[in-house]
Amino acid sequence: MNEILEGLIAAARLVATLDRDLTEIAARSLQVSVTAVVIASALGMPLGAWLAVNRFRWRRHVIAVMNALMGLPPVVVGLVVYLLLSRSGPFGVFGLLFTPTAMIVAQVIVVTPLVASIAHQAIRELWADYHDLLISIHTTKSQRVRALLWDGRRTLLTAALAGFGRAIGEVGAIMIVGGNIDHATRVLTTAIALETEKGNLALALGLGFVLIALAIAVNILIHTLSRTERASQW
């Protein structure tokens, strides 16, 4: 109980004093996670909509695999990305290992199946509503996908926010490919892991509270900007 209280005090102190290290790693956390979610959304949402609209032989299997990949172990993803980006790997020449870019690559791989799967569920329901109309208007398949993505944008926000939640709290993959290097690749989750290892439980807890507050703030900000509550009828 004492440690939780100390953690809260540590978090308040860090925020109140605008601690430079905290500001830096929080900003890096946001930069990596937001970038990964934007890329994952750009890939996953059209994929989810495309799978909802198109019928092909292995469709059920593709959807099953995509859903299964939602539970992709981040540590395994981190390991695979590490091998691909390491000096002896096929992409070693780019020198990306232990950079924020490598962390973004790993997070995109972790988050994309989640975003695609939730987007697919949301778009599938909208497609059931729109099917006859869009066929009747003689739309092309790409026009259908675009209409569904645009009209389903508020529901798709849930997919993006779920992806953000997974990305901002992820530690396994980014620890491996980022290396938790101070002033280079350290983010909130890896800092928490480090402080816990060092026995600074109050500081680790304080960083944890900051992480939770950050996640909540981003969610509220996006909901406010997209007016999901005010425009409750879509």
Added chain:
Amino acid sequence: MVGSILPLRLEAAAVRRGGNRLVGPVDLEIAAEGVTIVIGPNGSGKTSLLRLMHGLERAAEGRVRWAVPEAEARTRQAYVFQNPILMRRHVLGNIAYPLLVHGVHRAEARRRAADWAVKVGLGEALERQASSLSGGERQKLALARALIRQPDILFLDEPCANLDGRATREIEAILVAARDAGTRIVMATHDMGQARRLATEVFFLLQGQVHEAASGHGSLGRLATPEARAFLKGDIVE
């Protein structure tokens, strides 16, 4: 001048689902002018017949033939569903959508959509979300969206079901104006008064077949088979 896509001919056309034949085999022709009313008891195949003609159902048997290639015919017709399908957009966005799909510039599409909204009495509701409209307003929106590309033929599946008298009168006025502007109308209805007011041709469907057809003004009264007479009297016909 682009030629009409009509006449539409169904040649022994049938719709099947799950091994059951819902409609057909049907042989009929929809000529270039007039208002065709499709009547019949529930489950007689009115909706399936309309969907077959429009291309929403594929003919499992026989053929559906237009005067032009099918791909062209598909772009020059429209369909209004019994329960209007509203896109999650405001009124203007809904009405303009078919124009945008077919390559009309956004500003021009919005201008024409606004004109159509005024024509159907939704001029004050341009920026309202479609989901907030009443039943009659939703059907007017669906009509404006269907008519905005001035289709050669418009299929309507009981467009006035569940509407009050005033809304029904307004919808019929829009349909008459569309007919006068050259749009062929094919409509399924349960409202015999509406059929009497609008029909220049009537198809009476029973068990998926065109049991009887009559044409010319007062065509409803010319239906002569016992089943059709019983249906018009309000008896239960199966």
